[in-house]
Amino acid sequence: MAIVVKKFGGTSVGSIELIRSIAHKIAITHQEGESLVLVVSAMAKTTDELMRLAFEISDHPSRRELDMLLTAGERISMSLLSLALHNEGYSSISFTGSQSGILTDAMHGNARITDVNAFRIREELGKGKIVIVAGFQGVSPAKEITTLGRGGSDTSAVALASYLKADKCEIFTDVDGVYTADPRLVANARLIPEIDYELMLALAYSGSKVLHPRAVEFAYKYNIPVEIKSSFSFAPGTMMRSASNMENRKTFMEDKKITAIAHKDGLIRYQFNLEPKLIESLKKWNNEIFRYRFVEGVLELVIESKYENEIDHLMVSQGFDLYDKSSVWASISLVGLGINLDPVFLADLLDLLNEFHIESISHSDKTIDLLINSDNLVECLNLLHKTYIEESK
Amino acid sequence: MAIVVKKFGGTSVGSIELIRSIAHKIAITHQEGESLVLVVSAMAKTTDELMRLAFEISDHPSRRELDMLLTAGERISMSLLSLALHNEGYSSISFTGSQSGILTDAMHGNARITDVNAFRIREELGKGKIVIVAGFQGVSPAKEITTLGRGGSDTSAVALASYLKADKCEIFTDVDGVYTADPRLVANARLIPEIDYELMLALAYSGSKVLHPRAVEFAYKYNIPVEIKSSFSFAPGTMMRSASNMENRKTFMEDKKITAIAHKDGLIRYQFNLEPKLIESLKKWNNEIFRYRFVEGVLELVIESKYENEIDHLMVSQGFDLYDKSSVWASISLVGLGINLDPVFLADLLDLLNEFHIESISHSDKTIDLLINSDNLVECLNLLHKTYIEESK
Numbered sequence: 001m002a003i004v005v006k007k008f009g010g011t012s013v014g015s016i017e018l019i020r021s022i023a024h025k026i027a028i029t030h031q032e033g034e035s036l037v038l039v040v041s042a043m044a045k046t047t048d049e050l051m052r053l054a055f056e057i058s059d060h061p062s063r064r065e066l067d068m069l070l071t072a073g074e075r076i077s078m079s080l081l082s083l084a085l086h087n088e089g090y091s092s093i094s095f096t097g098s099q100s101g102i103l104t105d106a107m108h109g110n111a112r113i114t115d116v117n118a119f120r121i122r123e124e125l126g127k128g129k130i131v132i133v134a135g136f137q138g139v140s141p142a143k144e145i146t147t148l149g150r151g152g153s154d155t156s157a158v159a160l161a162s163y164l165k166a167d168k169c170e171i172f173t174d175v176d177g178v179y180t181a182d183p184r185l186v187a188n189a190r191l192i193p194e195i196d197y198e199l200m201l202a203l204a205y206s207g208s209k210v211l212h213p214r215a216v217e218f219a220y221k222y223n224i225p226v227e228i229k230s231s232f233s234f235a236p237g238t239m240m241r242s243a244s245n246m247e248n249r250k251t252f253m254e255d256k257k258i259t260a261i262a263h264k265d266g267l268i269r270y271q272f273n274l275e276p277k278l279i280e281s282l283k284k285w286n287n288e289i290f291r292y293r294f295v296e297g298v299l300e301l302v303i304e305s306k307y308e309n310e311i312d313h314l315m316v317s318q319g320f321d322l323y324d325k326s327s328v329w330a331s332i333s334l335v336g337l338g339i340n341l342d343p344v345f346l347a348d349l350l351d352l353l354n355e356f357h358i359e360s361i362s363h364s365d366k367t368i369d370l371l372i373n374s375d376n377l378v379e380c381l382n383l384l385h386k387t388y389i390e391e392s393k
Numbered sequence: 394m395a396i397v398v399k400k401f402g403g404t405s406v407g408s409i410e411l412i413r414s415i416a417h418k419i420a421i422t423h424q425e426g427e428s429l430v431l432v433v434s435a436m437a438k439t440t441d442e443l444m445r446l447a448f449e450i451s452d453h454p455s456r457r458e459l460d461m462l463l464t465a466g467e468r469i470s471m472s473l474l475s476l477a478l479h480n481e482g483y484s485s486i487s488f489t490g491s492q493s494g495i496l497t498d499a500m501h502g503n504a505r506i507t508d509v510n511a512f513r514i515r516e517e518l519g520k521g522k523i524v525i526v527a528g529f530q531g532v533s534p535a536k537e538i539t540t541l542g543r544g545g546s547d548t549s550a551v552a553l554a555s556y557l558k559a560d561k562c563e564i565f566t567d568v569d570g571v572y573t574a575d576p577r578l579v580a581n582a583r584l585i586p587e588i589d590y591e592l593m594l595a596l597a598y599s600g601s602k603v604l605h606p607r608a609v610e611f612a613y614k615y616n617i618p619v620e621i622k623s624s625f626s627f628a629p630g631t632m633m634r635s636a637s638n639m640e641n642r643k644t645f646m647e648d649k650k651i652t653a654i655a656h657k658d659g660l661i662r663y664q665f666n667l668e669p670k671l672i673e674s675l676k677k678w679n680n681e682i683f684r685y686r687f688v689e690g691v692l693e694l695v696i697e698s699k700y701e702n703e704i705d706h707l708m709v710s711q712g713f714d715l716y717d718k719s720s721v722w723a724s725i726s727l728v729g730l731g732i733n734l735d736p737v738f739l740a741d742l743l744d745l746l747n748e749f750h751i752e753s754i755s756h757s758d759k760t761i762d763l764l765i766n767s768d769n770l771v772e773c774l775n776l777l778h779k780t781y782i783e784e785s786k
Contacts, residue, residue, distance in 0.1 A: 112647035159646070197636075198591050198613070205733065205758035213758070214647060217730050220591070223637035243590070244616035244635045253552070254505035254607060274743065282740035289736050294743070294754035337610050340598065343682050347675035350667065350687070361687035364757030365598035365606070 002031075003125065003166040007039040007135060007157035011174045012231035013077045014044035022172075023084035025234050026130075030090075035125040037164065039135040039157040040081055042073025063108035067137075067147045071096070074134035074153075082132050092130040095120060097137030098145060101163075102156060104138035110149035110286050111138060113156075113218075116163040125164075133160065150288060151212020158215050162222040169219070169226045171211065176230045177237030178203065178210050181261040181385045185378050188390055192260060193236070196243035199259050199335055202366050206333030207264025207290075216240070256338040256345070258388040264290060265330045265377055266305045270315075271323040274299050278320050285314075290331070291369075293362075298323050302331070302371070328374040329359065332381060333367045334388060340365060352387060356380055395424075396518065396559040400432040400528060400550035404567045405624035406470045407437035415565075416477035418627050419523075423483075428518040430557065432528040432550040433474055435466025456501035460530075460540045464489070467527030467546075475525050485523040488513060490530030491538060494556075495549060497531035503542035503679050504531055506549075506611075509556040518557075526553065543681060544605020551608050555615040562612070562619045564604065569623045570630030571596070571603050574654040574778045578771050581783055585653060586629070589636035592652050592728055595759050599726030600657025600683075609633070649731035649738070651781040657683060658770055659698045660722040666714040667692050674711055683724070684762075686755075691716050695724070695764070721767040722752065725774060726760045727781060733758060745780060749773055 006026070013019050030036065050069050054061045078094040085092040101117035121131045135153030140146050148155060154171055161169035175183075176191055178200070183189040195203075197220035204213040210228055219226050219240065229237030267290060272278055274297055287310070291302040303311065305327065315322060339345050340363050349361065349368065356379075359371040372380055399419070406412050423429065443462050447454045471487040478485040494510035514524045528546030531539050541548060547564055554562035568576075569584055571593070576582040588596075590613035597606040603621055612619045612633065622630030660683060665671055667690055680703070684695040696704065698720065708715060732738050733756050742754065742761065749772075752764040765773055 112649075114646055116646075155647070198594075201591075202758050213734065214731065218647065220636055221730070242635050242637045243613055244637065253507055253509075254548070254611065256505075279740045279743050282736040282743075285736045287736075288734040289739075292736075292739055292754075292756065294739075294751065296752065299743075337614070338607065341606065341681040343675040343678045343680075343685075346682075346685055346687075347672045350672050350675075350692075358687065359689065361685075362755065363685065364760070365595055367757070 001033060001035050003035045003037065003164045005037045005039060005157050005161040005164065005166045005169045006172060007153060007170065008041065008172045008231055009153065009174070010041040010044040010047070012172050013040055013081065016080070019077070019080050019084050022231065023081060023088050026085070027088040027090060029234060036130045037121060037125070037160055037166070038081065038130065038132045039153060039160065040074060040077045040132060041135050041153040042070075043077050046073040046076065064144060067108045067145050070147055071134065071137045071145050074136055078132045078134050085130055085132075090130050091128065092132055093124050094132040094134070096134045097156065098139035100133045100160070102138035102159065104140055104146045104148065106140040106142065106144065106146065108144070108146055111140065111146035113138060113148070113159050116159050118160060118163050121160070122164065151214045154212055154215035155218055158218045158222070158224050158226065161224045162218070166224070169224050171226060171228045172231035172234075173210065173228060174231065175210060176233070176235065177228045178208065178240075178260070180259070180389045181381055182263060185263075186381050186385045188385060192238050194239045194241070194246050195259070196246055197240060198243060199337075199366065200240050202333070202335045202364070203260055203262045206262035206335060206367055206369065207331055208260075208262040211240070254338065256336070256342065257392065258334045258336040258339065260335050261381060261384055261389070262333045262335060263330060263377060263381060264304075265328075265374055267302050267329040267331060268305050268308055268325070268327040269329055270301045270303070270311060270325050272299045272301075273297060273321040273323050275321055277318055281314060281318055281320075302329065329371050330374045330377040332370045332372065332377070332384065334384065335367050337366055339368060352383065353380065394426060394428050396428045396430065396557045398430045398432060398550050398554040398557065398559045398562045399565060400546060400563065401434065401565045401624055402546065402567070403434040403437040403439070405565050406433055406474065409473070412470070412473050412477050413480075415624065416474060416481050419478070420481040420483060422627060429523045430514060430518070430553055430559070431474065431523065431525045432546060432553065433467060433470045433525060434528050434546040435463075436470050439466040439469065457537060460501045460538050463540055464527065464530045464538050467529055471525045471527050478523055478525075483523050484521065485525055486517050487525040487527070489527045490549065491532035493526045493553070495531035495552065497533055497539045497541065499533040499535065499537065499539070501537075501539055504533065504539035506531060506541070506552050509552050511553060511556050514553070515557065544607045547605055547608035548611055551611045551615070551617050551619065554617045555611070559617070562617050564619060564621045565624035565627075566603065566621060567624065568603060569626065569628065570621050571601065571633075571653070573652075573782045574774055575656060578656075579774050579778045581778060585631050587632045587634070587639050588652070589639055590633060591636060592730075592759065593633050595726070595728045595757070596653055596655045599655035599728060599760055599762065600724055601653075601655040604633075647731065649729070649735060650785065651727045651729040651732065653728050654774060654777055654782070655726045655728060656723060656770065656774060657697075658721075658723040658767055660695050660724060661698050661701050661718065661720040662722055663694045663696070663704060663718050664716040665692045665694075666690060666716050668714055670711055671713050674707060674713070695722065722764050723767045723770040725763045725765065725770070725777065727777065728760050730759055732761060745776065746773065
């Protein structure tokens with residue numbers, strides 16, 4: 001029996017109308033004999049609102065209680081979607097992360113999945129039911145409720161697809177799939193119909209918000225084909241799979257080619273003189289760093305501006321030795337194979353962007369990464385897309 | 394009919410005794426019904442010796458004539474190996490890169506493979522012959538002889554395996570396979586029996602000399618399983634394949650794990666103030682850069698010391714604005730999945746290495762890269778291996 005896991009993010013289930021519409025679309029696209037597992041996030045803004053409430057009550061809410069609070073968000077969206085499916089004439093049942101057997105470590109707020117034991121889902125599928133699962137949440141060895149942190153719901157979906165040996169995992173979101181660049185900023189950006197885990201991982205780490213790196217890594221480890229597609233149109237989107245299973249190779253022989261351009265805007269750069277208390281603080285810091293670099297005693301952290309208050313607070317309370325702080329930066333990454341040992345790529349790039357202020361250029365095995373002033377982001381993105389994607393053979 | 398491509402590097406065919414021994418081992422391991430293609434490099438030191446002769450005649454030998462000269466190297470090793478196989482009672486025939494249909498662009502000294510049309514090899518295999526092919530060389534559209542540059546012979550072998558739809562490509566070399574760290578420097582390093590393209594590519598770009606990145610990229614694009622093994626023992630080595638075809642996954646669920654540690658010693662760092670003539674020069678520079686970084690107008694190139702004279706010469710003749718030059722650096726890269734958005738890894742690393750001078754730490758999507766004083770290389774490698782590989786669950 002073919003099993004398909006479909007995941008709907010917060011904006012896809014952001015209102016009663018949207019939930020009804022999703023239920024309707026699921027009903028009309030439902031294939032005879034296909035078993036469905038639907039993983040949902042909390043309705044858009046619910047999590048933020050719950051967080052706001054918690055911080056209204058306490059300046060330092062306990063992570064355990066926060067997790068109890070936040071997991072109510074998916075509980076709401078999953079039961080509403082189940083009710084909407086009943087209206088469509090389907091038999092459906094909703095499960096929390098714990099009921100679904102998403103086992104995690106004990107790190108509240110940023111737990112990692114350690115195992116999946118979704119026998120209840122399998123039982124219900126066997127009875128012909130559509131199963132709806134709360135994404136983003138799990139249960140620790142001590143039976144405490146945990147949340148998975150960023151990228152959590154996508155990771156829940158991929159983990160369940162792996163356990164259930166699903167034929168496919170579909171991530172429904174508010175974009176049509178993975179583009180050669182962000183179509184909101186680059187008018188000529190094209191949808192990429194097929195991409196391999198390798199390049200998708202580089203894109204995800206470079207700021208592409210379509211799929212979180214941890215979900216890509218999970219899919220890659222367990223070889224789960226994942227389709228990223230629009231929850232509004234349900235149209236074919238981007239199929240992510242192993243390079244060996246791709247239908248159309250995007251590069252030929254030893255071609256050196258940029259496949260896509262990722263970016264991340266709204267970045268702040270902190271530079272600290274390294275000292276033991278800073279290291280201790282880093283160990284406890286439960287958020288992501290976008291990029292870091294340590295050079296000659298100075299630790300540079302490039303982070304999203306939403307963490308600014310938190311870092312500033314830490315900085316003052318701990319008395320870190322600040323070397324420099326600056327904003328607003330944007331990062332652009334050219335992603336492709338074979339582009340890095342070649343000095344010509346670097347030289348062409350320096351030529352191409354010579355009228356802009358480039359703060360830094362660095363590279364990895366399949367990215368070339370630029371840090372620029374946020375003001376130049378759109379212009380640079382379009383110029384790079386034109387040169388390396390539109391005009392490239 | 395199963396086709397196997399076996400490639401022997403320069404040290405594997407470095408003497409008449411070694412060539413005889415290879416021929417003998419091939420004869421005794423040859424399976425009934427298996428077709429063999431043997432790709433060979435020039436005998437060790439032959440290329441250097443030919444280069445020396447060329448530079449004795451001319452300070453600026455033409456790249457075209459150099460390619461004519463250097464390709465004699467593989468011509469010697471391939472015909473000697475063919476003769477040795479005749480002695481073992483086999484029918485064999487040797488082909489140059491051109492005769493083998495390795496088509497390249499016109500970049501003498503650093504050509505890229507653009508297509509393969511190895512019909513002559515297929516014909517001879519059909520007659521039951523063992524085919525021996527000169528690695529590292531090809532032919533341009535204008536029918537000029539080209540050489541492929543670094544990693545060329547491995548890439549020839551993988552490209553032929555792809556054209557012939559070979560069951561396997563075996564790279565015979567002077568090490569037993571891919572290790573968790575260089576076993577010459579880290580006594581406790583372990584052989585990795587199986588690795589995926591993704592991590593191998595990161596290792597190759599980070600200094601692991603076992604396989605050149607371009608050969609890994611080619612194998613990855615065309616999904617060629619490649620075994621790296623010892624030309625002395627012929628024992629099972631490291632199998633490189635797609636993660637989805639791996640027999641044993643090395644990480645579980647969302648584990649964050651360092652798989653291996655790569656390093657590169659003998660590095661020089663140049664820092665130049667950026668100017669147009671430097672960019673023009675980079676465009677023409679036909680060698681690899683190990684790492685580069687551009688920060689606030691200063692271009693930093695980290696290169697192998699063997700290029701030092703060449704760069705110094707360029708620097709003086711072009712009058713580049715040198716900001717700083719320093720040596721001898723070593724690079725160490727921790728390679729694994731899921732290690733990068735996590736501040737804890739960085740903090741632990743800073744703690745662990747606090748008694749050493751760390752020049753810089755940076756990262757990519759699956760590496761954490763350190764630049765240290767060459768003097769500390771062995772001690773740091775062993776400490777990191779002990780902490781992240783031996784003592785890690």
